[in-house]
Amino acid sequence: MATLVVNAGSSNVKLSVVDDAGHRVAESTFDRHGAHLDPEALRRLVEEGRPIDAVGHRIVHGGTEFSQPVLVDPDVVVRLEALTTLAPLHQPAGLAGIRAALAAFPDVPNVACFDTAFHATMPAAAATYALPAQWRQRFGLRRFGFHGLSHAWASRRAAGILGRPLPELRMVTCHLGAGASLCAVAGGRSQDTTMGFTPMEGLVMATRSGSVDPGLVLWLIRQAHMGADEVADGLEHQSGLAGLSDAGGDIRDVIAAAGGGDAGSVLALEVWVHRLCREIGAMAAAIGGIDALVFTGGIGEHASELRARAASRLGFLGVAVDAERNAAAHTDADVTAPEARCATLVVTAAEDLEIAGQVADLVGTGDAPRREPADPLP
Secondary structure (H helix, E strand, O other): OOEEEEEEOOOOEEEEEEOOOOOEEEEEEEOOOHHHOOHHHHHHHHHHOOOOOEEEEEEOOOOOOOOOOEEOOHHHHHHHHOOHHHOOOOHHHHHHHHHHHHHHOOOOOEEEEEOOHHHHHOOHHHHOOOOOHHHHHHHOOOOOOOOHHHHHHHHHHHHHHHOOOHHHOEEEEEEEOOOEEEEEEEOOEEEEEOOOOOOOOOOOOOOOOOOOOHHHHHHHHHOOOOOHHHHHHHHHHOOHHHHHOOOOOOHHHHHHHHHOOOHHHHHHHHHHHHHHHHHHHHHHHHOOOOOEEEEEHHHHHHOHHHHHHHHHOOHHHOEOEOHHHHHHOOOOEEOEOOOOOEEEEEOOOOHHHHHHHHHHHHHOOOOOOOOOOOOOOO
8 A cells, every 4th residue: 555644743744655665655845834734735746656545644642532543534633633732833733734635635544643652651650740630630631752653663673773672672762853852662662751741841952941840930920920821932932952042943053053162052052962861861760771772853863973972971871882883874873882782873763654554554454564664784
């Protein structure tokens, strides 16, 4: 079967057509908000490939209702809309992608695949906030985690690169991009992650703050007399790298400005790396050690300098990278130094291939088995 994958994000839209062997036969990226996706853009991409049998969608938040891929129908759309407040940057874009695909291909099954689903296996100790039981029960407050499609692919691909069974490995996967999160994977399942109820918790991101003291938020509302909308806008859109550096939220610009001596950009990178290393240590502790550290996402794949800086601070975990291999790696690669006890890998993000596999599992006829990313590097 051929699957059109629609990954409508908060800042761009990635489209691809994936065949039954797990190969992209057409792809396109639009640098615009997913809410602006139109049916004609989907039809044009499909015309470049072959007729499609299904459409798979990346949906960021499944809440407590969706822990597996699901066929889209009007009731599912309504339930997804109800989750918009939990991911206001992302959920509207995913829903716009669904509407565009339904308009473009009304007779083709659409499948929603969830970033939160991979983390549904987290133990209660990792998923539970220490909040009043009445709040947790009434509002469904818990840690959901995000980027699960990327973490799932990266962990399975890492096992393939190493030529080892996934269930035997303890690994920390690092999805590092404009949005960023870590996942502690053991036994092939998510055991802990840095994002929580919304995609704001955890690491420093492009414009999102990551974790802050909740008392600080209360202080801004009570003492600085800021409204909830003003605080939300600041935490979502004006924080992170953009809040630390005049160079903005794009880490490439921050690295360039830091190289030119800009003090704010130097601090931004120090804060970013510090939080990354601190949370990698926490993820390793959550699974009792680490056999592999996996970098993926735009920053994880391309910012070799930041991988090296992080590795230099993680020697206590047995992490060390080979300088030449690390500098040259921009796709699936093993960059581990000979003396390291922990493998360090770079994995090309492939959320679309993960989604296509989940779609095939749900609506395939049985003659299009899911393609596992299990081939070791030569």
